[in-house]
Amino acid sequence: MQTTAGEVAFHELIDADEKIEPRDWMPDGYRKTLIRQIAQHAHSEVIGMQPEANWITRAPTLQRKMTLIAKVQDEAGHGLYLYSAAETLGISRDEMQQLLHEGKQKYSSIFNYPTLSWADMGTIGWLVDGAAIVNQIALQRTSYGPYARAMVKICKEESFHARQGYSILLALSRGTDEQRAMLQDSINRWWWPALMMFGPHDSDSANTPQSIEWKIKRVTNDELRQLYIDQTVPQAHYLGCTVPDPDLDFDVETGHWSIGAINWDEFWDTVKGNGRLNRERITHKVKAWDDGAWVRDAATAYAHKQQTKLEKTA
Amino acid sequence: MNTATVTTPLARYVVRLADDNLILGQRLAEYISEAPELEEDLAIGNLSLDHIGVAMHLYEYAATLGDSSTTADKLSFLRTEREFTNVLLVEQPHAGFGDVIARQFFFSAYQTLLWEALASSADTILAGISAKALKESTYHLRHAASWVVRLGDGTDESHDRMQAAIDSLWRFTGELFESDDLCAEMVISGAGTDPAALQVPWDTKVAAVLREATLTRPTDPYQATGGRTGMHTEHLGYMLAEMQWMQRTYPDMEW
Ligand SMILES: [Fe+2]
Ligand SMILES: [Fe+2]
Ligand SMILES: [Fe+2]
Numbered sequence: 001m002q003t004t005a006g007e008v009a010f011h012e013l014i015d016a017d018e019k020i021e022p023r024d025w026m027p028d029g030y031r032k033t034l035i036r037q038i039a040q041h042a043h044s045e046v047i048g049m050q051p052e053a054n055w056i057t058r059a060p061t062l063q064r065k066m067t068l069i070a071k072v073q074d075e076a077g078h079g080l081y082l083y084s085a086a087e088t089l090g091i092s093r094d095e096m097q098q099l100l101h102e103g104k105q106k107y108s109s110i111f112n113y114p115t116l117s118w119a120d121m122g123t124i125g126w127l128v129d130g131a132a133i134v135n136q137i138a139l140q141r142t143s144y145g146p147y148a149r150a151m152v153k154i155c156k157e158e159s160f161h162a163r164q165g166y167s168i169l170l171a172l173s174r175g176t177d178e179q180r181a182m183l184q185d186s187i188n189r190w191w192w193p194a195l196m197m198f199g200p201h202d203s204d205s206a207n208t209p210q211s212i213e214w215k216i217k218r219v220t221n222d223e224l225r226q227l228y229i230d231q232t233v234p235q236a237h238y239l240g241c242t243v244p245d246p247d248l249d250f251d252v253e254t255g256h257w258s259i260g261a262i263n264w265d266e267f268w269d270t271v272k273g274n275g276r277l278n279r280e281r282i283t284h285k286v287k288a289w290d291d292g293a294w295v296r297d298a299a300t301a302y303a304h305k306q307q308t309k310l311e312k313t314a
Numbered sequence: 315m316n317t318a319t320v321t322t323p324l325a326r327y328v329v330r331l332a333d334d335n336l337i338l339g340q341r342l343a344e345y346i347s348e349a350p351e352l353e354e355d356l357a358i359g360n361l362s363l364d365h366i367g368v369a370m371h372l373y374e375y376a377a378t379l380g381d382s383s384t385t386a387d388k389l390s391f392l393r394t395e396r397e398f399t400n401v402l403l404v405e406q407p408h409a410g411f412g413d414v415i416a417r418q419f420f421f422s423a424y425q426t427l428l429w430e431a432l433a434s435s436a437d438t439i440l441a442g443i444s445a446k447a448l449k450e451s452t453y454h455l456r457h458a459a460s461w462v463v464r465l466g467d468g469t470d471e472s473h474d475r476m477q478a479a480i481d482s483l484w485r486f487t488g489e490l491f492e493s494d495d496l497c498a499e500m501v502i503s504g505a506g507t508d509p510a511a512l513q514v515p516w517d518t519k520v521a522a523v524l525r526e527a528t529l530t531r532p533t534d535p536y537q538a539t540g541g542r543t544g545m546h547t548e549h550l551g552y553m554l555a556e557m558q559w560m561q562r563t564y565p566d567m568e569w
Contacts, residue, residue, distance in 0.1 A: 046352065049346070049347045049355070050347050053347040056343045056344075056346060057340060057343055057344055057556050057557060058556055058559050059560070060391075060560035060561055060564075060567075060569040061387050061391075061569050062336075062366060062369070062370045062373075062386055062387060062390055064569055065366060066363055066366055066367060066370070069343060069346065069359050069362055069363050069366070070359070070363060072346055072347070072359065073356055073359035073360070073363075076352050076355045076356050076359070077356060079352055080352050080353070118560055118569070168569075171568055171569055172569075174568070175567055175568055175569075176564075178564060178567075179564070179567060284347070284348075287348075288347065288348045288349065288350070289350075291348070291410060291411075292349065292350020292351060292354075292411060294469070294471050294472050294475060295350040295351075295354075295411050295465065295472065296350055296351060297468065297469050297471070297472065298465050298468025298469050298471075298472030299464050299468065300468075301468045301469045301472075302463070302464040302465075302467055305467065
């Protein structure tokens with residue numbers, strides 16, 4: 001097979017740790033992988049609004065309510081920003097959304113778990129946004145320029161979210177027995193799903209080697225997960241809480257925490273659509289979209305009428 | 315003594331203003347993640363934040379008046395339906411985007427006039443809060459009015475839906491301009507304003523937008539009333555049950 005100039009340039013850029021930009025030549029697989037990954041990330045931001053919106057109306061104080069609204073707003077903004085990044089690869093937001101609605105593009109499985117107490121608003125910020133940060137700090141060095149830049153911008157807000165989440169949990173940890181029980185229960189429910197956010201073990205991750213070669217992925221799933229565990233376990237302990245893992249162990253020699261076996265059946269069930277709330281999340285999303293069709297149609301029709309008027313008077 | 319209460323006339327007046335904002339902010343919050351597009355979810359979030367934010371400032375101010383030992387959170391989460399004094403318009407539920415927009419349009423058209431008047435209140439704190447809120451509500455009105463026009467003059471379907479939303483909420487607009495003894499007292503003290511004086515400019519504003527939107531200004535003479543005396547529609551109780559659930563279930567805790 002002939003090597004084209006574009007292909008040579010692509011590999012030179014990758015080797016030199018430079019960014020690939022929308023106008024550069026790129027392999028089909030590179031483009032497809034990125035579309036899949038960025039779209040999935042965008043969908044996660046948007047679907048992730050639901051479990052938190054679930055507690056906005058019940059937030060216990062005005063200040064917490066406002067902070068939560070602002071967070072959910074940020075996530076909508078992240079979604080918009082990431083859809084724009086994906087659009088530079090030649091797919092439209094509407095197309096991606098359609099694929100999401102049809103189940104052909106995914107979003108992070110973490111959002112298929114229900115938010116069952118106020119403590120979950122803290123735990124999501126701390127554990128879920130926290131995991132996203134670990135992932136996204138690595139992605140700031142991803143080889144595709146628009147994605148890397150989106151990550152830089154988004155990471156700043158995510159760390160804000162993580163801090164706000166932890167502050168909710170700190171308040172609970174200093175509270176009554178009921179509040180501390182609520183806190184521990186929440187950690188018990190979110191700990192393992194949060195660890196699963198980093199994806200399958202490297203040995204079972206089909207896409208990893210190619211993605212690493214293309215420098216889309218800079219760090220492997222297991223490496224990121226370990227980084228996350230090491231930083232998170234002490235934070236749980238600081239709250240006076242445990243993580244629900246009888247095998248959790250600190251290795252003095254390596255300085256790392258080791259964990260018990262992850263329930264990958266649960267992970268794959270959720271990925272395949274049979275998690276706790278997969279159907280509810282998509283149904284909610286599709287309903288909002290369908291309910292809004294008349295509004296979007298009206299906006300288009302109105303813009304069209306205005307355009308016609310302009311042309312007539314011109 | 316119930317600590318979720320204020321006593322002085324000024325405090326009661328400020329709480330009344332706050333109640334309108336909290337209840338509308340809460341209604342808007344219900345809609346987040348259900349908007350027709352992401353941009354609109356962001357806009358609805360902004361509206362909700364603005365209203366709850368101004369409510370919090372007003373409650374905090376009210377809590378400093380008289381010998382009250384209350385707080386913004388107590389006023390929000392520990393009063394009953396009969397103690398809330400918001401207008402009925404803001405507690406009305408929405409079945410869809412048309413209702414959200416109609417409610418916002420009517421209310422923001424009123425609020426821009428209200429804040430404008432209160433920005434020159436003799437009470438400097440209230441004047442300050444009002445001046446800031448005026449900027450926000452000016453944006454709210456622009457946003458809502460632009461949707462009223464686009465939906466009214468969009469498709470046949472959107473025209474009918476927008477007209478239906480306007481018609482169904484019209485009966486809650488008259489209450490915005492009702493005066494009572496407390497208003498009269500506030501006018502005398504210079505702290506407050508007479509809502510009745512806002513009706514004509516409101517009507518002019520609203521009529522102009524409806525005209526541009528090719529919508530018909532309703533003429534339904536029936537106007538509901540009662541919010542200012544705590545005689546609410548049945549919707550408010552459910553909203554408070556949800557909003558106050560944490561504070562009622564776990565009393566006296568820090569969050
Ligand atoms: Fe985000
Ligand atoms: Fe994220
Ligand atoms: Fe976040």
